[in-house]
Amino acid sequence: MIYGHRGARGEAPENTLPSFQKALDTGVTRVELDLHLSADQQLMVIHDPTLKRTTGRRGKVAQHNAADLMQMDARRAIPGWAESCPIPSLDQLFSRFPQMQHYQLEVKSGSVRQSRIVLAAVKELVERYQLQDKVVITSSSRTLLKYAKASGFNLPTGLVEEYALLNPVKAAKRYGCSHLILNWKLCTAERVERAQQAGLHVSVWTVNEEAKMLKLADMGVDSIITDYPARATRLFERSA
Structure with missing residues:
Protein backbone atom coordinates (compact mmCIF):
# COMPACT_ATOMS: atom_id res chain seq x y z
CA MET A 1 0.00 0.00 0.00
CA ILE A 2 1.19 3.51 -0.79
CA TYR A 3 0.41 6.49 1.45
CA GLY A 4 1.02 10.01 0.21
CA HIS A 5 3.05 11.89 2.84
CA ARG A 6 1.20 15.07 3.78
CA GLY A 7 -0.62 14.52 0.50
CA ALA A 8 2.15 14.58 -2.09
CA ARG A 9 4.72 16.66 -0.26
CA GLY A 10 7.39 16.40 -2.94
CA GLU A 11 5.03 17.56 -5.67
CA ALA A 12 2.76 20.18 -4.05
CA PRO A 13 2.64 22.31 -0.88
CA GLU A 14 2.39 19.86 2.00
CA ASN A 15 -0.84 19.32 3.94
CA THR A 16 -2.87 21.50 1.57
CA LEU A 17 -5.86 20.57 -0.57
CA PRO A 18 -3.80 20.70 -3.81
CA SER A 19 -1.32 18.27 -2.25
CA PHE A 20 -4.03 15.73 -1.43
CA GLN A 21 -5.53 16.22 -4.88
CA LYS A 22 -2.11 15.54 -6.40
CA ALA A 23 -1.96 12.20 -4.58
CA LEU A 24 -5.43 11.28 -5.83
CA ASP A 25 -4.49 12.26 -9.38
CA THR A 26 -1.81 9.55 -9.33
CA GLY A 27 -4.31 6.95 -8.13
CA VAL A 28 -3.10 6.98 -4.51
CA THR A 29 -6.14 7.01 -2.24
CA ARG A 30 -4.32 6.69 1.10
CA VAL A 31 -2.67 9.66 2.76
CA ASP A 48 4.57 22.32 12.60
CA PRO A 49 3.21 23.93 15.77
CA THR A 50 4.41 27.24 14.33
CA LEU A 51 3.45 28.98 11.09
CA LYS A 52 6.82 30.22 9.85
CA ARG A 53 8.05 27.40 7.61
CA THR A 54 4.94 26.93 5.49
CA THR A 55 3.26 30.35 5.64
CA GLY A 56 6.02 32.81 6.53
CA ARG A 57 3.85 34.12 9.34
CA ARG A 58 5.03 34.43 12.92
CA GLY A 59 3.36 32.74 15.85
CA LYS A 60 1.81 29.41 16.70
CA VAL A 61 -1.12 27.55 15.19
CA ALA A 62 -2.73 27.44 18.64
CA GLN A 63 -2.79 31.25 18.82
CA HIS A 64 -5.19 31.64 15.88
CA ASN A 65 -8.81 30.68 15.27
CA ALA A 66 -9.58 28.23 12.50
CA ALA A 67 -11.22 30.88 10.32
CA ASP A 68 -8.03 32.95 10.38
CA LEU A 69 -5.77 29.96 9.75
CA MET A 70 -7.84 28.98 6.73
CA GLN A 71 -6.99 32.33 5.16
CA MET A 72 -3.22 31.84 5.51
CA ASP A 73 -1.28 30.78 2.42
CA ALA A 74 0.77 27.63 3.17
CA ARG A 75 2.68 27.24 -0.11
CA ARG A 76 5.96 28.76 1.10
CA ALA A 77 7.78 25.41 1.28
CA ILE A 78 7.36 24.93 -2.51
CA PRO A 79 8.94 27.97 -4.23
CA GLY A 80 7.23 28.97 -7.43
CA TRP A 81 3.88 27.29 -6.74
CA ALA A 82 1.39 29.44 -8.63
CA GLU A 83 -1.82 29.21 -6.63
CA SER A 84 -2.62 30.14 -3.06
CA CYS A 85 -2.86 27.12 -0.73
CA PRO A 86 -4.67 27.93 2.53
CA ILE A 87 -4.23 25.77 5.61
CA PRO A 88 -7.19 23.35 5.56
CA SER A 89 -9.20 22.08 8.48
CA LEU A 90 -9.74 18.35 8.86
CA ASP A 91 -13.46 18.97 8.36
CA GLN A 92 -12.72 20.63 5.03
CA LEU A 93 -10.42 17.80 3.97
CA PHE A 94 -12.95 15.08 4.76
CA SER A 95 -15.66 17.03 2.96
CA ARG A 96 -13.57 17.66 -0.16
CA PHE A 97 -12.29 14.11 -0.77
CA PRO A 98 -14.97 11.46 -0.22
CA GLN A 99 -13.04 9.17 -2.59
CA MET A 100 -10.10 8.88 -0.17
CA GLN A 101 -9.84 5.29 1.08
CA HIS A 102 -7.71 5.69 4.21
CA TYR A 103 -6.12 8.33 6.40
CA GLN A 104 -3.24 8.19 8.83
CA LEU A 105 -4.02 11.13 11.11
CA GLU A 106 -0.86 11.99 13.02
CA VAL A 107 -1.71 13.96 16.14
CA LYS A 108 0.88 16.41 17.42
CA SER A 109 -0.13 16.43 21.06
CA GLY A 110 1.50 16.15 24.43
CA SER A 111 -0.76 16.74 27.43
CA VAL A 112 -3.71 14.70 28.68
CA ARG A 113 -5.97 17.73 28.25
CA GLN A 114 -4.92 18.18 24.62
CA SER A 115 -5.31 14.47 23.99
CA ARG A 116 -8.87 14.52 25.33
CA ILE A 117 -9.85 17.50 23.16
CA VAL A 118 -8.16 16.22 20.00
CA LEU A 119 -9.52 12.68 20.21
CA ALA A 120 -13.05 13.92 20.89
CA ALA A 121 -12.83 16.25 17.89
CA VAL A 122 -11.48 13.49 15.64
CA LYS A 123 -14.20 11.10 16.76
CA GLU A 124 -16.94 13.63 16.04
CA LEU A 125 -15.69 14.29 12.50
CA VAL A 126 -15.12 10.61 11.74
CA GLU A 127 -18.64 9.77 12.85
CA ARG A 128 -20.12 12.67 10.89
CA TYR A 129 -18.42 11.53 7.66
CA GLN A 130 -18.83 7.82 8.47
CA LEU A 131 -15.11 7.10 8.17
CA GLN A 132 -14.79 4.66 11.08
CA ASP A 133 -13.10 2.04 8.90
CA LYS A 134 -10.98 4.57 7.00
CA VAL A 135 -8.82 6.19 9.68
CA VAL A 136 -6.07 5.38 12.12
CA ILE A 137 -4.98 7.98 14.68
CA THR A 138 -1.21 7.92 15.00
CA SER A 139 1.17 9.66 17.36
CA SER A 140 4.61 9.53 18.90
CA SER A 141 3.03 10.81 22.13
CA ARG A 142 2.80 8.04 24.67
CA THR A 143 0.53 10.31 26.68
CA LEU A 144 -2.01 10.45 23.87
CA LEU A 145 -1.87 6.72 23.15
CA LYS A 146 -2.13 5.87 26.83
CA TYR A 147 -5.14 8.17 27.20
CA ALA A 148 -6.79 6.68 24.11
CA LYS A 149 -6.48 3.18 25.53
CA ALA A 150 -7.56 4.11 29.07
CA SER A 151 -10.57 6.10 27.87
CA GLY A 152 -11.89 3.35 25.63
CA PHE A 153 -11.37 5.39 22.46
CA ASN A 154 -12.99 3.28 19.76
CA LEU A 155 -10.91 4.16 16.69
CA PRO A 156 -7.67 2.38 15.77
CA THR A 157 -4.39 3.93 16.87
CA GLY A 158 -0.79 3.66 15.80
CA LEU A 159 2.58 4.36 17.40
CA VAL A 160 4.92 6.60 15.39
CA GLU A 161 8.49 5.54 16.21
CA GLU A 162 11.55 7.43 15.05
CA TYR A 163 14.35 6.32 17.37
CA ALA A 164 13.37 2.97 18.94
CA LEU A 165 15.04 3.68 22.27
CA LEU A 166 12.70 1.01 23.64
CA ASN A 167 11.17 -1.98 21.87
CA PRO A 168 8.64 -0.40 19.46
CA VAL A 169 6.64 -3.59 18.95
CA LYS A 170 6.12 -4.06 22.68
CA ALA A 171 5.29 -0.38 23.10
CA ALA A 172 2.69 -0.44 20.32
CA LYS A 173 1.00 -3.47 21.86
CA ARG A 174 1.17 -1.97 25.36
CA TYR A 175 -0.86 1.02 24.17
CA GLY A 176 -3.39 -1.08 22.29
CA CYS A 177 -2.26 0.03 18.84
CA SER A 178 -3.14 -1.68 15.59
CA HIS A 179 -0.41 0.11 13.59
CA LEU A 180 3.31 0.66 13.98
CA ILE A 181 4.65 3.55 11.92
CA LEU A 182 8.42 3.23 11.68
CA ASN A 183 11.16 5.50 10.44
CA TRP A 184 12.59 3.51 7.52
CA LYS A 185 16.00 3.44 9.24
CA LEU A 186 14.49 1.23 11.97
CA CYS A 187 13.24 -1.41 9.55
CA THR A 188 14.72 -4.86 9.55
CA ALA A 189 13.10 -8.01 8.25
CA GLU A 190 13.14 -9.40 11.78
CA ARG A 191 11.42 -6.36 13.31
CA VAL A 192 8.78 -6.27 10.57
CA GLU A 193 8.07 -9.98 11.07
CA ARG A 194 7.81 -9.62 14.86
CA ALA A 195 5.45 -6.68 14.50
CA GLN A 196 3.20 -8.51 12.05
CA GLN A 197 3.18 -11.62 14.22
CA ALA A 198 1.93 -9.33 17.00
CA GLY A 199 -0.94 -8.26 14.74
CA LEU A 200 0.45 -4.85 13.79
CA HIS A 201 0.21 -3.15 10.41
CA VAL A 202 3.74 -1.90 9.65
CA SER A 203 3.87 1.42 7.83
CA VAL A 204 7.24 3.01 7.00
CA TRP A 205 8.21 6.65 6.42
CA THR A 206 9.51 8.65 4.59
CA VAL A 207 10.48 6.49 1.61
CA ASN A 208 11.38 8.44 -1.54
CA GLU A 209 14.11 6.46 -3.33
CA GLU A 210 13.02 3.61 -5.61
CA ALA A 211 15.71 1.20 -4.38
CA LYS A 212 14.58 1.78 -0.81
CA MET A 213 10.94 1.23 -1.75
CA LEU A 214 11.79 -2.12 -3.31
CA LYS A 215 13.97 -3.18 -0.39
CA LEU A 216 11.22 -2.42 2.13
CA ALA A 217 8.64 -4.18 -0.02
CA ASP A 218 10.91 -7.24 -0.03
CA MET A 219 11.02 -7.05 3.78
CA GLY A 220 7.25 -7.39 3.74
CA VAL A 221 6.17 -4.03 5.15
CA ASP A 222 2.45 -3.42 4.83
CA SER A 223 2.68 0.14 3.52
CA ILE A 224 5.13 2.89 2.69
CA ILE A 225 4.67 6.62 3.18
CA THR A 226 6.26 8.72 0.44
CA ASP A 227 6.57 12.34 -0.64
CA TYR A 228 6.28 11.12 -4.25
CA PRO A 229 3.21 8.91 -4.65
CA ALA A 230 3.39 9.13 -8.46
CA ARG A 231 6.95 7.76 -8.40
CA ALA A 232 5.96 4.92 -6.08
CA THR A 233 2.91 4.05 -8.16
CA ARG A 234 4.95 3.85 -11.38
CA LEU A 235 7.63 1.74 -9.70
CA PHE A 236 5.28 -0.88 -8.33
CA GLU A 237 3.30 -1.01 -11.55
CA ARG A 238 6.55 -1.79 -13.43
CA SER A 239 7.64 -4.40 -10.92
CA ALA A 240 4.24 -6.12 -10.60
Missing part, protein backbone atom coordinates in the same frame (compact mmCIF):
# COMPACT_ATOMS: atom_id res chain seq x y z
CA GLU A 32 -0.82 10.63 5.91
CA LEU A 33 -1.32 14.06 7.45
CA ASP A 34 -0.67 16.05 10.62
CA LEU A 35 -3.07 17.71 13.04
CA HIS A 36 -2.84 20.65 15.43
CA LEU A 37 -5.57 22.41 17.39
CA SER A 38 -6.49 25.99 16.60
CA ALA A 39 -7.27 28.51 19.34
CA ASP A 40 -10.97 27.64 19.01
CA GLN A 41 -10.13 23.92 19.20
CA GLN A 42 -10.65 23.02 15.57
CA LEU A 43 -8.43 20.40 13.96
CA MET A 44 -6.08 21.99 11.44
CA VAL A 45 -4.01 20.10 8.88
CA ILE A 46 -0.47 21.37 9.41
CA HIS A 47 2.76 19.69 10.53
Whole structure:
Protein backbone atom coordinates (compact mmCIF):
# COMPACT_ATOMS: atom_id res chain seq x y z
CA MET A 1 0.00 0.00 0.00
CA ILE A 2 1.19 3.51 -0.79
CA TYR A 3 0.41 6.49 1.45
CA GLY A 4 1.02 10.01 0.21
CA HIS A 5 3.05 11.89 2.84
CA ARG A 6 1.20 15.07 3.78
CA GLY A 7 -0.62 14.52 0.50
CA ALA A 8 2.15 14.58 -2.09
CA ARG A 9 4.72 16.66 -0.26
CA GLY A 10 7.39 16.40 -2.94
CA GLU A 11 5.03 17.56 -5.67
CA ALA A 12 2.76 20.18 -4.05
CA PRO A 13 2.64 22.31 -0.88
CA GLU A 14 2.39 19.86 2.00
CA ASN A 15 -0.84 19.32 3.94
CA THR A 16 -2.87 21.50 1.57
CA LEU A 17 -5.86 20.57 -0.57
CA PRO A 18 -3.80 20.70 -3.81
CA SER A 19 -1.32 18.27 -2.25
CA PHE A 20 -4.03 15.73 -1.43
CA GLN A 21 -5.53 16.22 -4.88
CA LYS A 22 -2.11 15.54 -6.40
CA ALA A 23 -1.96 12.20 -4.58
CA LEU A 24 -5.43 11.28 -5.83
CA ASP A 25 -4.49 12.26 -9.38
CA THR A 26 -1.81 9.55 -9.33
CA GLY A 27 -4.31 6.95 -8.13
CA VAL A 28 -3.10 6.98 -4.51
CA THR A 29 -6.14 7.01 -2.24
CA ARG A 30 -4.32 6.69 1.10
CA VAL A 31 -2.67 9.66 2.76
CA GLU A 32 -0.82 10.63 5.91
CA LEU A 33 -1.32 14.06 7.45
CA ASP A 34 -0.67 16.05 10.62
CA LEU A 35 -3.07 17.71 13.04
CA HIS A 36 -2.84 20.65 15.43
CA LEU A 37 -5.57 22.41 17.39
CA SER A 38 -6.49 25.99 16.60
CA ALA A 39 -7.27 28.51 19.34
CA ASP A 40 -10.97 27.64 19.01
CA GLN A 41 -10.13 23.92 19.20
CA GLN A 42 -10.65 23.02 15.57
CA LEU A 43 -8.43 20.40 13.96
CA MET A 44 -6.08 21.99 11.44
CA VAL A 45 -4.01 20.10 8.88
CA ILE A 46 -0.47 21.37 9.41
CA HIS A 47 2.76 19.69 10.53
CA ASP A 48 4.57 22.32 12.60
CA PRO A 49 3.21 23.93 15.77
CA THR A 50 4.41 27.24 14.33
CA LEU A 51 3.45 28.98 11.09
CA LYS A 52 6.82 30.22 9.85
CA ARG A 53 8.05 27.40 7.61
CA THR A 54 4.94 26.93 5.49
CA THR A 55 3.26 30.35 5.64
CA GLY A 56 6.02 32.81 6.53
CA ARG A 57 3.85 34.12 9.34
CA ARG A 58 5.03 34.43 12.92
CA GLY A 59 3.36 32.74 15.85
CA LYS A 60 1.81 29.41 16.70
CA VAL A 61 -1.12 27.55 15.19
CA ALA A 62 -2.73 27.44 18.64
CA GLN A 63 -2.79 31.25 18.82
CA HIS A 64 -5.19 31.64 15.88
CA ASN A 65 -8.81 30.68 15.27
CA ALA A 66 -9.58 28.23 12.50
CA ALA A 67 -11.22 30.88 10.32
CA ASP A 68 -8.03 32.95 10.38
CA LEU A 69 -5.77 29.96 9.75
CA MET A 70 -7.84 28.98 6.73
CA GLN A 71 -6.99 32.33 5.16
CA MET A 72 -3.22 31.84 5.51
CA ASP A 73 -1.28 30.78 2.42
CA ALA A 74 0.77 27.63 3.17
CA ARG A 75 2.68 27.24 -0.11
CA ARG A 76 5.96 28.76 1.10
CA ALA A 77 7.78 25.41 1.28
CA ILE A 78 7.36 24.93 -2.51
CA PRO A 79 8.94 27.97 -4.23
CA GLY A 80 7.23 28.97 -7.43
CA TRP A 81 3.88 27.29 -6.74
CA ALA A 82 1.39 29.44 -8.63
CA GLU A 83 -1.82 29.21 -6.63
CA SER A 84 -2.62 30.14 -3.06
CA CYS A 85 -2.86 27.12 -0.73
CA PRO A 86 -4.67 27.93 2.53
CA ILE A 87 -4.23 25.77 5.61
CA PRO A 88 -7.19 23.35 5.56
CA SER A 89 -9.20 22.08 8.48
CA LEU A 90 -9.74 18.35 8.86
CA ASP A 91 -13.46 18.97 8.36
CA GLN A 92 -12.72 20.63 5.03
CA LEU A 93 -10.42 17.80 3.97
CA PHE A 94 -12.95 15.08 4.76
CA SER A 95 -15.66 17.03 2.96
CA ARG A 96 -13.57 17.66 -0.16
CA PHE A 97 -12.29 14.11 -0.77
CA PRO A 98 -14.97 11.46 -0.22
CA GLN A 99 -13.04 9.17 -2.59
CA MET A 100 -10.10 8.88 -0.17
CA GLN A 101 -9.84 5.29 1.08
CA HIS A 102 -7.71 5.69 4.21
CA TYR A 103 -6.12 8.33 6.40
CA GLN A 104 -3.24 8.19 8.83
CA LEU A 105 -4.02 11.13 11.11
CA GLU A 106 -0.86 11.99 13.02
CA VAL A 107 -1.71 13.96 16.14
CA LYS A 108 0.88 16.41 17.42
CA SER A 109 -0.13 16.43 21.06
CA GLY A 110 1.50 16.15 24.43
CA SER A 111 -0.76 16.74 27.43
CA VAL A 112 -3.71 14.70 28.68
CA ARG A 113 -5.97 17.73 28.25
CA GLN A 114 -4.92 18.18 24.62
CA SER A 115 -5.31 14.47 23.99
CA ARG A 116 -8.87 14.52 25.33
CA ILE A 117 -9.85 17.50 23.16
CA VAL A 118 -8.16 16.22 20.00
CA LEU A 119 -9.52 12.68 20.21
CA ALA A 120 -13.05 13.92 20.89
CA ALA A 121 -12.83 16.25 17.89
CA VAL A 122 -11.48 13.49 15.64
CA LYS A 123 -14.20 11.10 16.76
CA GLU A 124 -16.94 13.63 16.04
CA LEU A 125 -15.69 14.29 12.50
CA VAL A 126 -15.12 10.61 11.74
CA GLU A 127 -18.64 9.77 12.85
CA ARG A 128 -20.12 12.67 10.89
CA TYR A 129 -18.42 11.53 7.66
CA GLN A 130 -18.83 7.82 8.47
CA LEU A 131 -15.11 7.10 8.17
CA GLN A 132 -14.79 4.66 11.08
CA ASP A 133 -13.10 2.04 8.90
CA LYS A 134 -10.98 4.57 7.00
CA VAL A 135 -8.82 6.19 9.68
CA VAL A 136 -6.07 5.38 12.12
CA ILE A 137 -4.98 7.98 14.68
CA THR A 138 -1.21 7.92 15.00
CA SER A 139 1.17 9.66 17.36
CA SER A 140 4.61 9.53 18.90
CA SER A 141 3.03 10.81 22.13
CA ARG A 142 2.80 8.04 24.67
CA THR A 143 0.53 10.31 26.68
CA LEU A 144 -2.01 10.45 23.87
CA LEU A 145 -1.87 6.72 23.15
CA LYS A 146 -2.13 5.87 26.83
CA TYR A 147 -5.14 8.17 27.20
CA ALA A 148 -6.79 6.68 24.11
CA LYS A 149 -6.48 3.18 25.53
CA ALA A 150 -7.56 4.11 29.07
CA SER A 151 -10.57 6.10 27.87
CA GLY A 152 -11.89 3.35 25.63
CA PHE A 153 -11.37 5.39 22.46
CA ASN A 154 -12.99 3.28 19.76
CA LEU A 155 -10.91 4.16 16.69
CA PRO A 156 -7.67 2.38 15.77
CA THR A 157 -4.39 3.93 16.87
CA GLY A 158 -0.79 3.66 15.80
CA LEU A 159 2.58 4.36 17.40
CA VAL A 160 4.92 6.60 15.39
CA GLU A 161 8.49 5.54 16.21
CA GLU A 162 11.55 7.43 15.05
CA TYR A 163 14.35 6.32 17.37
CA ALA A 164 13.37 2.97 18.94
CA LEU A 165 15.04 3.68 22.27
CA LEU A 166 12.70 1.01 23.64
CA ASN A 167 11.17 -1.98 21.87
CA PRO A 168 8.64 -0.40 19.46
CA VAL A 169 6.64 -3.59 18.95
CA LYS A 170 6.12 -4.06 22.68
CA ALA A 171 5.29 -0.38 23.10
CA ALA A 172 2.69 -0.44 20.32
CA LYS A 173 1.00 -3.47 21.86
CA ARG A 174 1.17 -1.97 25.36
CA TYR A 175 -0.86 1.02 24.17
CA GLY A 176 -3.39 -1.08 22.29
CA CYS A 177 -2.26 0.03 18.84
CA SER A 178 -3.14 -1.68 15.59
CA HIS A 179 -0.41 0.11 13.59
CA LEU A 180 3.31 0.66 13.98
CA ILE A 181 4.65 3.55 11.92
CA LEU A 182 8.42 3.23 11.68
CA ASN A 183 11.16 5.50 10.44
CA TRP A 184 12.59 3.51 7.52
CA LYS A 185 16.00 3.44 9.24
CA LEU A 186 14.49 1.23 11.97
CA CYS A 187 13.24 -1.41 9.55
CA THR A 188 14.72 -4.86 9.55
CA ALA A 189 13.10 -8.01 8.25
CA GLU A 190 13.14 -9.40 11.78
CA ARG A 191 11.42 -6.36 13.31
CA VAL A 192 8.78 -6.27 10.57
CA GLU A 193 8.07 -9.98 11.07
CA ARG A 194 7.81 -9.62 14.86
CA ALA A 195 5.45 -6.68 14.50
CA GLN A 196 3.20 -8.51 12.05
CA GLN A 197 3.18 -11.62 14.22
CA ALA A 198 1.93 -9.33 17.00
CA GLY A 199 -0.94 -8.26 14.74
CA LEU A 200 0.45 -4.85 13.79
CA HIS A 201 0.21 -3.15 10.41
CA VAL A 202 3.74 -1.90 9.65
CA SER A 203 3.87 1.42 7.83
CA VAL A 204 7.24 3.01 7.00
CA TRP A 205 8.21 6.65 6.42
CA THR A 206 9.51 8.65 4.59
CA VAL A 207 10.48 6.49 1.61
CA ASN A 208 11.38 8.44 -1.54
CA GLU A 209 14.11 6.46 -3.33
CA GLU A 210 13.02 3.61 -5.61
CA ALA A 211 15.71 1.20 -4.38
CA LYS A 212 14.58 1.78 -0.81
CA MET A 213 10.94 1.23 -1.75
CA LEU A 214 11.79 -2.12 -3.31
CA LYS A 215 13.97 -3.18 -0.39
CA LEU A 216 11.22 -2.42 2.13
CA ALA A 217 8.64 -4.18 -0.02
CA ASP A 218 10.91 -7.24 -0.03
CA MET A 219 11.02 -7.05 3.78
CA GLY A 220 7.25 -7.39 3.74
CA VAL A 221 6.17 -4.03 5.15
CA ASP A 222 2.45 -3.42 4.83
CA SER A 223 2.68 0.14 3.52
CA ILE A 224 5.13 2.89 2.69
CA ILE A 225 4.67 6.62 3.18
CA THR A 226 6.26 8.72 0.44
CA ASP A 227 6.57 12.34 -0.64
CA TYR A 228 6.28 11.12 -4.25
CA PRO A 229 3.21 8.91 -4.65
CA ALA A 230 3.39 9.13 -8.46
CA ARG A 231 6.95 7.76 -8.40
CA ALA A 232 5.96 4.92 -6.08
CA THR A 233 2.91 4.05 -8.16
CA ARG A 234 4.95 3.85 -11.38
CA LEU A 235 7.63 1.74 -9.70
CA PHE A 236 5.28 -0.88 -8.33
CA GLU A 237 3.30 -1.01 -11.55
CA ARG A 238 6.55 -1.79 -13.43
CA SER A 239 7.64 -4.40 -10.92
CA ALA A 240 4.24 -6.12 -10.60
